[in-house]
Amino acid sequence: MECVKVKERLSDYIEGILSVEEKKLFDEHLGSCGKCSEILSDLRKTIDHLHGLEEVEPPPWMTQKVMASVREEAETKKSIWQRLFYPIHIKLPLEAVGAVLVAVTALYVFQSVQPVLEEGRFDDLAEIPMERYSASPGDHAEPLLNEPRSVPSAQGPEAPSPPLRGEQVKTDAEEMVRAEDDVKVGFKDNAKVDDEVKAKRGKGISGGAGAPEPSKKGDQREKVKKRPVFGETWHIQLRNPFT
Amino acid sequence: MKSDENDIANEDLELVASCIQGDVDSFEILVNRHQKRMLNVALRMTGNYEDACDIVQDAFVAAYKGLKGFKGRSSFSTWLHTIVINHARNRLKQLKTKAQREFSMNTPVMTEDGNIGIERAADEPSALERLEKKSVQEKVQGCIDELEAEFREVIVLRDIHEFSYDEISEILEIPDGTVKSRLSRARGAVRNCLKNIMGEL
Numbered sequence: 001m002e003c004v005k006v007k008e009r010l011s012d013y014i015e016g017i018l019s020v021e022e023k024k025l026f027d028e029h030l031g032s033c034g035k036c037s038e039i040l041s042d043l044r045k046t047i048d049h050l051h052g053l054e055e056v057e058p059p060p061w062m063t064q065k066v067m068a069s070v071r072e073e074a075e076t077k078k079s080i081w082q083r084l085f086y087p088i089h090i091k092l093p094l095e096a097v098g099a100v101l102v103a104v105t106a107l108y109v110f111q112s113v114q115p116v117l118e119e120g121r122f123d124d125l126a127e128i129p130m131e132r133y134s135a136s137p138g139d140h141a142e143p144l145l146n147e148p149r150s151v152p153s154a155q156g157p158e159a160p161s162p163p164l165r166g167e168q169v170k171t172d173a174e175e176m177v178r179a180e181d182d183v184k185v186g187f188k189d190n191a192k193v194d195d196e197v198k199a200k201r202g203k204g205i206s207g208g209a210g211a212p213e214p215s216k217k218g219d220q221r222e223k224v225k226k227r228p229v230f231g232e233t234w235h236i237q238l239r240n241p242f243t
Numbered sequence: 244m245k246s247d248e249n250d251i252a253n254e255d256l257e258l259v260a261s262c263i264q265g266d267v268d269s270f271e272i273l274v275n276r277h278q279k280r281m282l283n284v285a286l287r288m289t290g291n292y293e294d295a296c297d298i299v300q301d302a303f304v305a306a307y308k309g310l311k312g313f314k315g316r317s318s319f320s321t322w323l324h325t326i327v328i329n330h331a332r333n334r335l336k337q338l339k340t341k342a343q344r345e346f347s348m349n350t351p352v353m354t355e356d357g358n359i360g361i362e363r364a365a366d367e368p369s370a371l372e373r374l375e376k377k378s379v380q381e382k383v384q385g386c387i388d389e390l391e392a393e394f395r396e397v398i399v400l401r402d403i404h405e406f407s408y409d410e411i412s413e414i415l416e417i418p419d420g421t422v423k424s425r426l427s428r429a430r431g432a433v434r435n436c437l438k439n440i441m442g443e444l
Contacts, residue, residue: 007431008427010427011427011430012423012427017423039434042434042444043431043434045444046444047402047430049379049383049437049444050383050402050433051402052383053287053380053383053384053403055279055283056282056283056292058278058282058296058299062278062296062299062300063271063274063275065300066274066278066299066303066304067267067270067271067274069304070267070270070274070303070307073304073307074265074267
């Protein structure tokens with residue numbers, strides 16, 4: 001075995017991890033090579049020196065300091081944990097309330113739209129349609145007829161704004177709608193409005209295919225028939241601002 | 244002896260489990276048990292007691308934070324030492340950058356034939372010259388300090404703290420063969436350095 005190779009593996013030789021044959025070759029070489037023997041000896045002494053390095057003691061405050069940091073870390077984790085989950089405790093009921101509010105608002109809006117369009121009085125009209133429609137401008141039937149035209153547009157902006165109260169609100173909405181009607185009617189000649197409505201009426205009021213408004217009316221009346229509850233409610237609640 | 248080590252290792256695992264469930268006090272037992280060895284490894288890695296203390300504290304806190312990531316594939320002790328070595332390495336990099344800026348003329352380097360050569364300014368005493376004036380222990384530590392980090396690690400773990408090859412392999416996350424070859428070179432370099440400053444070993 002050559003010196004170069006031996007030098008390379010001296011460390012392993014010291015560790016005792018050479019194979020039996022390799023060790024044998026090593027021993028043979030070391031027996032005759034002074035230089036390699038010296039290096040081996042030096043290496044062993046070096047390792048002894050390294051082993052001889054004294055172990056030091058940790059300072060007395062080490063554990064305390066470490067645990068202080070660790071406990072602080074534990075607290076931080078806990079508060080983050082709480083912050084994440086605390087809202088859920090509150091969030092869910094809040095969301096539930098929110099959902100209820102949305103549902104009630106939707107219901108209110110729906111109810112506002114329906115009765116304003118339908119008007120409990122349609123129950124009567126179903127029996128004697130023509131007579132009602134031919135009433136004079138002052139009659140409370142007039143606003144009824146105008147409403148279908150203006151209500152769809154009026155309903156849009158008006159419906160969401162009223163506060164969440166009960167039937168009283170419906171009446172308010174109805175009033176608002178009627179106020180709008182007044183404005184709109186003001187722009188047209190009442191007589192003209194009458195004529196237009198009469199013409200449309202003529203085409204078929206009881207749910208015919210014709211112009212949108214008449215068919216709406218018809219549908220609404222049908223709806224009223226199906227939903228007498230609304231009609232009845234309106235009947236009771238209706239306030240006529242024109243009287 | 245081996246069975247004692249196993250008992251301790253098992254107890255460590257139980258304490259870790261307890262700690263994960265929120266019992267912070269279990270961690271204190273682990274701190275008391277492992278801090279000395281960790282400190283000494285850090286000390287031999289950095290050559291400085293204060294730095295070593297900082298490293299051990301940082302390592303324990305990092306271990307606590309990452310406790311859930313300890314899968315138990317190695318022993319808890321091995322895992323802790325990996326963290327210590329990582330922190331020590333980082334500290335060495337910081338110090339090296341700082342030292343290079345301040346003492347760029349005097350950086351010892353490990354040359355290819357395994358010797359430690361010094362590049363120096365004309366008038367300043369070399370690192371070797373400075374080492375010659377110190378005690379044997381200081382000289383040994385001084386020679387270790389001259390090693391590059393990866394060589395330092397193996398020699399500190401093997402020859403100073405007597406970890407097994409398997410443990411060293413786990414701690415440093417390098418294969419067995421690399422541990423052996425690095426160890427061989429590291430020992431040779433320290434031997435040469437010591438010889439240079441002490442004459443006879």
